[in-house]
Amino acid sequence: MVEHSRPVLPKLSALTVDWPLRQEKLFPHSQPLIVEIGFGNGDYLLHLARTRPDHNIIGLEISSQSLAKAEAKIEKSGLPNVRPIHCRAETGLWHLLQPQSAREFHINYPDPWFKKRHGRRRLIQRATVDLLTSRLEVGGRLLLATDIQAYAEMAHDILSSAPGLQNEYDAPWLHEVAGRFPTKYEEKGIREGRRGHFFRYRRDDIPVAHPPVIKEFDMPHVILRTPRTAPEIVARFSPMKQSVDGAHIAILQAWLDSKLMVALFEVVVEEPSISQHTMIMLAPRAGDGEWIVKQTTIGHARSTLGMHRAVAAVGEWVASLDGAGEVLARRLRA
Ligand SMILES: C[S@@+](CC[C@H](N)C(=O)[O-])C[C@H]1O[C@@H](n2cnc3c(N)ncnc32)[C@H](O)[C@@H]1O
Structure with a gap:
């Protein structure tokens, strides 16, 4: 006899459901x-x-x-x-x-x-x-x-x-x-x-403040130019912390993926509404010495304001490592 089991319900988390919930x-x-x-x-x-x-x-x-x-x-x-x-x-x-x-x-x-x-x-x-x-x-x-x-x-x-x-x-x-x-x-x-x-x-029916649902922004990135290599950038890394716009950002570690020649930065972003633990990636672009710093989806990270600030912090730090380094473009919330 064939047993018909109910379909398994997908597990839900604040990081995987729609904002706002549907x-x-x-x-x-x-x-x-x-x-x-x-x-x-x-x-x-x-x-x-x-x-x-x-x-x-x-x-x-x-x-x-x-x-x-x-x-x-x-x-x-x-x-x-x-x-x-x-x-x-x-x-x-x-x-x-x-x-x-x-x-x-x-x-x-x-x-x-x-x-x-x-x-x-x-x-x-x-x-x-x-x-x-x-x-x-x-x-x-x-x-x-x-x-x-x-x-x-x-x-x-x-x-x-x-x-x-x-x-x-x-x-x-x-x-x-x-x-x-x-x-x-x-x-x-x-x-x-x-x-x-x-x-x-x-x-009761007394009017109260209705703060709107905090939605996601576009995925943040920074495009920059630096003559430094990914191994050099990772070797220069030391942990960073900053607090900006109510977000506490800790960039804890950097790793080199030597096959892909990309660097990964482990970040914890604590905001009043949400805490996230994910990776930011530094990857080469087609142009000579051009790099992109972007949020990854590891840990189902969502593109909050704090995440934008974390990507900005990594991008600016990488660009600052060399006198010839410069940020070329940003997709960041002001
Ligand atoms: C003392 S237990 C009570 C559990 C259950 N309500 C009961 O009465 O048996 C408190 C529960 O609240 C959860 N909890 C505590 N703070 C929370 C928060 N900020 N958001 C969601 N759950 C929370 C804890 O994980 C725990 O399961």
């Missing part, structure tokens, strides 16, 4: 969107998909281990209305989700190691809440759970003063919500004597 490419039906951030083992995500078949459900998760587990469960479930994406929440909010495109956000037990001094990395902070609000439809909801009293107090301060959000409870939070599906982390907390603090806010 729901019609992910789901068979156009339906209101629910987003879970930090779905952990994926059971709550699946619960949403099962109990809300008239919605499309997207999960954003930074842990690749959690992602793999949830992908396997979703594959097995055969549910058509749920897709997990390997993605930092902030990247999803800036690059994937259009203003007023989500009906609900569910965030369960973010930042379990809450320390006030870890503010920059914390999920619930004013700037991220403003972005969540902008991505919600009017009438949409933001649901948050935490079992850390200090985190709940901090979240209450931020949410209750956020323009565009109204608390739906008569108290800052509730400790019991009828019909709630407990997450894995929640059950562990209950076993260890901790209580959930549950928040539920509604997006």
Whole structure:
């Protein structure tokens, strides 16, 4: 007997999906969107998909281990209305989700190691809440759970003063919500004597800022002339760091591909909305002593402003190595 297995769903990541996300490419039906951030083992995500078949459900998760587990469960479930994406929440909010495109956000037990001094990395902070609000439809909801009293107090301060959000409870939070599906982390907390603090806010019709989705630019390159050879350029390399326009760029190593006579530079580009780790290539061009420095697609790098700055930094450094070096042309964002 021939066994018919379901086609394997392509794995999704913030670096491989469209910016902004195109729901019609992910789901068979156009339906209101629910987003879970930090779905952990994926059971709550699946619960949403099962109990809300008239919605499309997207999960954003930074842990690749959690992602793999949830992908396997979703594959097995055969549910058509749920897709997990390997993605930092902030990247999803800036690059994937259009203003007023989500009906609900569910965030369960973010930042379990809450320390006030870890503010920059914390999920619930004013700037991220403003972005969540902008991505919600009017009438949409933001649901948050935490079992850390200090985190709940901090979240209450931020949410209750956020323009565009109204608390739906008569108290800052509730400790019991009828019909709630407990997450894995929640059950562990209950076993260890901790209580959930549950928040539920509604997006009202007060106008708020709607920062547009950050899209990609053209792939950056720099064309330059230098009499230096690729081995000489690689030999002169030492690691570089620079911060420009909010992007932190580290050019870590250079290698020579002696067969192709190209040089590869390993770069890490950290921007507020996205972190990328990829290679920039220096390759010879037809003209005498002419070279092109360009972004590669290694690691599915996307052509963000930070990536343009990184290509500019490598191109300018190579041109500066020799008195006769000069930049001839650039495809770079100003
Ligand atoms: C304490 S666990 C809770 C998991 C699950 N929600 C539960 O309640 O069982 C926090 C989860 O959020 C994920 N996470 C943390 N920060 C994140 C971010 N900025 N974007 C996406 N996921 C994040 C972590 O990888 C982890 O899976």
